[in-house]
Amino acid sequence: MSSTWGEKVKISVFGESHGKGIGVVIDGLPAGFKVNREKLLEQMARRAPGKDKTATPRKESDLPNVLSGMLDNVTTGAPLCAVIKNTNTISNDYSNLMSCPRPGHSDYTAYVKYNTFNDIRGGGHFSGRLTAPLVFAGSICRQILEEKGIKISAHIAQIGNVTDEPFNPVEIEPSLMDRLSQSTFSLIDASKEELMRDEVEKSRLSLDSVGGIVECAVTGLPAGLGEPMFGGVEGLISSIIFGIPAVKGIEFGKGFELAKMHGSQSNDPFEYKDGKVVTTTNNCGGILGGITNAMPVIFRACIKPTASIAQEQDTVDLQKKCNAKLSVHGRHDPCIVPRAVPVIEACTAIALMNL
Numbered sequence: 001m002s003s004t005w006g007e008k009v010k011i012s013v014f015g016e017s018h019g020k021g022i023g024v025v026i027d028g029l030p031a032g033f034k035v036n037r038e039k040l041l042e043q044m045a046r047r048a049p050g051k052d053k054t055a056t057p058r059k060e061s062d063l064p065n066v067l068s069g070m071l072d073n074v075t076t077g078a079p080l081c082a083v084i085k086n087t088n089t090i091s092n093d094y095s096n097l098m099s100c101p102r103p104g105h106s107d108y109t110a111y112v113k114y115n116t117f118n119d120i121r122g123g124g125h126f127s128g129r130l131t132a133p134l135v136f137a138g139s140i141c142r143q144i145l146e147e148k149g150i151k152i153s154a155h156i157a158q159i160g161n162v163t164d165e166p167f168n169p170v171e172i173e174p175s176l177m178d179r180l181s182q183s184t185f186s187l188i189d190a191s192k193e194e195l196m197r198d199e200v201e202k203s204r205l206s207l208d209s210v211g212g213i214v215e216c217a218v219t220g221l222p223a224g225l226g227e228p229m230f231g232g233v234e235g236l237i238s239s240i241i242f243g244i245p246a247v248k249g250i251e252f253g254k255g256f257e258l259a260k261m262h263g264s265q266s267n268d269p270f271e272y273k274d275g276k277v278v279t280t281t282n283n284c285g286g287i288l289g290g291i292t293n294a295m296p297v298i299f300r301a302c303i304k305p306t307a308s309i310a311q312e313q314d315t316v317d318l319q320k321k322c323n324a325k326l327s328v329h330g331r332h333d334p335c336i337v338p339r340a341v342p343v344i345e346a347c348t349a350i351a352l353m354n355l
Contacts, residue, residue, distance in 0.1 A: 138346020
C-alpha cells in the first residue's frame with residue numbers, strides 16, 4: 001500500500017480509523033531542532049473531530065505519543081515516529097458495508113483491490129482519520145520553515161454556494177497569515193461564517209453533506225526553488241495534496257480562469273520594487289516553469305462532499321450479487337472543509353521541506 005511520500009523528508013503513514021492507533025514515521029528531519037509542543041498541539045486541535053456541529057461528533061483527543069526521533073522536544077536526527085491512539089470507535093456501524101459499498105467512497109475499489117481483506121471499519125486506511133498524522137508531521141515542518149521566514153496559511157474559500165474573500169495574490173499581510181493558521185474556522189471575511197454554517201446545517205438536517213474549496217498561500221519563498229517538467233513545484237505540492245481523502249481538484253494562481261484569458265491579460269508583468277524583481281499581478285500563482293518566482297505561492301483545492309450520508313442511496317449487494325439500498329449509519333462530517341484547512345497547510349509544509 002503506497003502510504004509513503006517524499007525524498008528529502010519522507011513520511012510513512014500507518015494505521016486504520018478503528019484500529020488501535022494511527023501514526024507516522026518521518027525520515028530526514030534535521031537534528032537539533034526544538035519543537036514547540038504547544039504550537040504542535042494547537043494544529044492537532046484544529047483538525048481534531050467532535051468539537052463543532054460542522055464535524056463528526058466522534059471525539060478524539062489526538063494527542064501524539066512520540067516513540068523515537070525526539071528527546072526533550074528536540075529532534076535527534078533519527079526517524080521520528082509518533083502514534084495517536086483511537087479511543088472512541090463504534091465499529092458495528094460499519095458491519096453492512098463489506099456487502100453494500102457506500103456510493104462515493106473507497107469501499108468497492110478497496111474490496112476489489114485487496115481481495116475482500118480491507119478493513120472496512122470507519123473506512124480503514126482510507127479514512128480521513130489518517131490526516132491526523134499528516135498534521136503532526138506538517139506541524140513540525142511548518143515550525144522549521146517559519147524559522148526561515150516562510151509562512152503557510154489557508155482559509156475556507158467556499159462551502160456550497162457561499163464564498164469567502166480571496167487572498168490578495170500579490171501581497172498578503174503576515175498578521176492575516178498568523179490569524180488564519182491558528183483558527184478552527186479559517187475565514188478572511190469573518191462575516192461569512194454564519195452563512196457557511198447555515199449551508200452545512202441545511203445539509204445535515206437533510207441527512208446530506210456539502211463540499212467546498214480551500215485556498216492556501218505561502219509567503220517568504222525565494223525565487224529559484226523547484227525543477228522543470230516533472231520536478232515542478234505544482235507537481236510536488238499536488239502529489240501530496242491529492243493524498244488527502246476527498247480532494248478532487250487543484251489549481252494554481254488563476255488556474256482554470258486562464259482558459260478564458262489572452263496572453264496580454266494572463267502574463268504577470270515584471271518590475272523592480274525595493275531592489276527586488278517582483279510581478280505586478282500573480283496569475284501564475286508564484287510559479288513559472290515549475291520554479292518559484294518569490295511571489296506568494298497560491299493554490300486552491302476542491303473538497304468533495306462527505307460520501308457517508310444517511311439518505312437512502314442506490315448500491316449493490318456484493319454477496320447476493322443484486323441491487324440494494326443503503327442508508328449509512330455512524331458519525332460523519334456533514335462538511336469536512338473546515339477540518340481540511342489545517343491538513344492542507346500541513347501537507348504544503350511537508351512538500352516545501354522537500355524543496
